[in-house]
Amino acid sequence: MIYKVSLPNLLYGHLMPPEDSMMVDGKIFCVADGITRDPISPKDFTNLSIEDSLKNYPNPSGARFSADIFCESFVKSLDNKIPSLKTIRNAFIFGNKKIAELNKDNTKKVDYLINDFFGCVASGGIIYNGKLFWAGICDCGIIVYDKNGKIKFQTPNWMKTFEEYEKSNLQKSDFNFAMPKYRKMIRSEYRNNAKKIVENKCVSYGALTGENEAEKFMNFGEIGLSKGDLVVFYTDGFEATVQHKKFFETIYQKTESLIDQAFVPYSLSLAKEDYNKFGKERTLMAVIN
Numbered sequence: 001m002i003y004k005v006s007l008p009n010l011l012y013g014h015l016m017p018p019e020d021s022m023m024v025d026g027k028i029f030c031v032a033d034g035i036t037r038d039p040i041s042p043k044d045f046t047n048l049s050i051e052d053s054l055k056n057y058p059n060p061s062g063a064r065f066s067a068d069i070f071c072e073s074f075v076k077s078l079d080n081k082i083p084s085l086k087t088i089r090n091a092f093i094f095g096n097k098k099i100a101e102l103n104k105d106n107t108k109k110v111d112y113l114i115n116d117f118f119g120c121v122a123s124g125g126i127i128y129n130g131k132l133f134w135a136g137i138c139d140c141g142i143i144v145y146d147k148n149g150k151i152k153f154q155t156p157n158w159m160k161t162f163e164e165y166e167k168s169n170l171q172k173s174d175f176n177f178a179m180p181k182y183r184k185m186i187r188s189e190y191r192n193n194a195k196k197i198v199e200n201k202c203v204s205y206g207a208l209t210g211e212n213e214a215e216k217f218m219n220f221g222e223i224g225l226s227k228g229d230l231v232v233f234y235t236d237g238f239e240a241t242v243q244h245k246k247f248f249e250t251i252y253q254k255t256e257s258l259i260d261q262a263f264v265p266y267s268l269s270l271a272k273e274d275y276n277k278f279g280k281e282r283t284l285m286a287v288i289n
Contacts, residue, residue: 003251003259003286007237010271010279015054020235020283021067021120028078030071030124031283033140033235034063035207038114043180053178062106062118069102070095070208074124074135083128089220092135095122100210112187113180119209123155123233127289132231133222137206137214139236147228149248157239158206158219162190165203192217229289237282241267251286259286 006020019034037058039045045053077091103117110117121138134142139159144152166186175182189204190196192213196204206217225231230252234242241247250262271279 001254001256001286001288003256003263004284005260005264005267006283007264007267007271007281009281010268010275012050012054013281015051016057016281017059017061017064018281019061019063019067020237020281021064021071022233022283022285023071023075024285025075025079027127027287028075028124029126029231029233029285029287030074030122031140031233031235031285032067032070032120032122032208033237033281033283034061034065034067035116035119035121035209037061037063038116038180038183040114043113044178046176046178048178062102063120065106066099066102066118066208067120067122069098070120070122071124073098074122078126083126083131083133085133085220085222088124088126088133088135089218092122092124092137092218092220093215096208096210096214099208103210112184116187117209117211119207121207121236123235125231125233127225127231127287130225131222132225133220135218135220137208137218139239141234141236141239141242143232143234143242144223144225145230145232145248145252146226147230147252149252151243152229153223154243155219155221157236158217159236161201162203162205165198169198225289227289230286231289232284232286234284235282237278237280238267238284240277241270241282242284244270252288 022031040056073095077094123136123140125134141155143154193204194216250266253259
């Protein structure tokens with residue numbers, strides 16, 4: 001059984017194009033989340049409602065282009081290759097290079113605002129001979145449950161260190177994300193910058209923008225699987241959901257139809273209860289080994 005679902009932003013999905021992507025080919029899986037673009041205007045939306053700031057959101061969006069290209073490139077790179085940590089690493093790097101080509105054609109002069117790099121974050125993997133070879137960057141992840149609903153493995157959220165640093169340090173200033181000066185600083189100084197060290201800790205984050213520096217933020221591994229294990233690849237909008245107490249029972253079903261009947265209403269009910277935690281754009285693929 002392979003189950004795929006992508007749900008829009010509960011509150012603002014009608015104002016933005018979908019920017020998540022996913023692809024599966026046999027036992028190769030990939031999900032990607034396009035990096036949100038700036039609205040074409042205005043640059044400063046400090047005093048605007050979210051609805052007003054999204055009126056000029058680019059559509060189509062370079063975020064979706066990069067997410068689609070990465071998924072396609074990652075899956076293509078692994079096709080007909082014997083899976084290993086080396087091949088999955090090369091596939092992730094190959095996908096990033098394809099985004100570099102996209103940016104070469106579409107982003108002539110980077111200003112980290114309207115003309116920022118097209119990019120995405122992603123997770124993916126391949127199941128082969130009882131093992132999962134996985135890869136991920138930033139806040140896309142993978143979780144594995146055993147057949148009894150116990151979590152065997154989950155990737156960390158590699159964005160957390162930056163988020164905690166931003167909350168405790170950067171946001172104490174007069175800046176906020178609605179200000180162009182702040183967005184430019186974050187993207188130019190903290191994204192894909194492994195040299196941003198504070199108290200012996202790297203406080204930056206990685207993203208697939210086509211820059212070679214992104215490779216330092218890529219993560220890889222392998223884990224043994226047992227028959228009946230549930231493997232889930234997800235974008236950050238589903239991070240809280242995949243750890244929720246009722247997640248396993250709603251998605252561990254025999255058919256896609258049964259999952260739809262249980263999981264989609266469950267996800268929507270969580271989103272209505274807590275939009276910030278459960279209601280953003282979200283995508284997952286689940287497979288029972």
